[in-house]
Amino acid sequence: MSATTESALRERICACGASLFRRGLTFGSTGNISARLPDGGWLMTPTNASLGELDPAGLSKLDAEGRHVAGGKPTKEAFLHRVMYAKRPSCEAVVHLHSTHSVAVSCLHGIDAHDCLPPITAYYVMRVGRLPLVPYHPPGDETLARAVEKLAGEHHAVLLANHGPVVSGTSLDNAMYATEELEETAKLFLLLRGSAIRPLTGEQVEELRQRFGGA
Template structure:
């Protein structure tokens, strides 16, 4: 078994143990050169069979294994738009999904910079307009966005994050969920967010995309 297959199964189990992947929701992938390993349709992230993963090329062509998750267009779109992306995680985690049902904080990020950790681990996270799960046009529209990002919220659906490694993508998915939970906990209470200068300093230090303004 390749290390990538083992890591994918272990990451799925970890995300499920954290309660971020209810039922058979969610899907994960990892890029190896010009090939993508992705969880098959209906996979339970708590019990991924590392020997039964789907293999795609970067265009999304099915090369081997069972039928891929219906969300594969989002995964391959992330890899095509960002050569540094090596892993993609899509979840239906409760708090991030709840935030996806609310208006975005800004044009480029659904969530404000409540903490430095959100900026340094996730970065700006655009809210993508609603589309049915697996919609290829939504993935194509996301791929064409002209500003950088490593995570997005699918409206009325949930988060999708990428990273330079599977570990980094998992950290981003967890941090995004925690930031969403914090935002919901604050409710309508007045809250301080990082200033533009503070957020920019964190983004620059950790090499994360951030060019947001509220509104």
């Protein structure tokens, strides 16, 4: 990657962070964003940094093994990104947030651990697909890495119990769009709780996957 291209990627990560922060999808120093470099390493938002006030020069740079090689100290949640890159060759970016409605769903008792949200909208099916719940593990604990790793090969998005979503994408924009779609669907799901809902049927979901590829 040329210096100019890496510089542009740094700017784009910071712009995405600022957009998420302005719209209330992240707060304080929570959440992290990464984007893959051609050598297999990646750029990542550093620890204890607000996504609303990122410095392009201060982003963490990690090698393909997840070792810190330059920039600010990486977050303790860097392994969430590492396992997505390792298990998903097409993955070019990862977004992890503590977004309010998604976290709320992750705290509900009795949700389907194999598929946390019903297919309420076509765009949820197309951008997120099936969303498994990862059992609770302390943030930064290696047991969480192993739990996510078990699911990452088959799912580009997972929901961490009592924590938040981890979403990978074939580009930074795609990871962002899927994360936002997940949060809006979680919001709809919570708004509709207690009401009789009409999710898409299995046939309608399959048609979307056949026509648009699905997630």
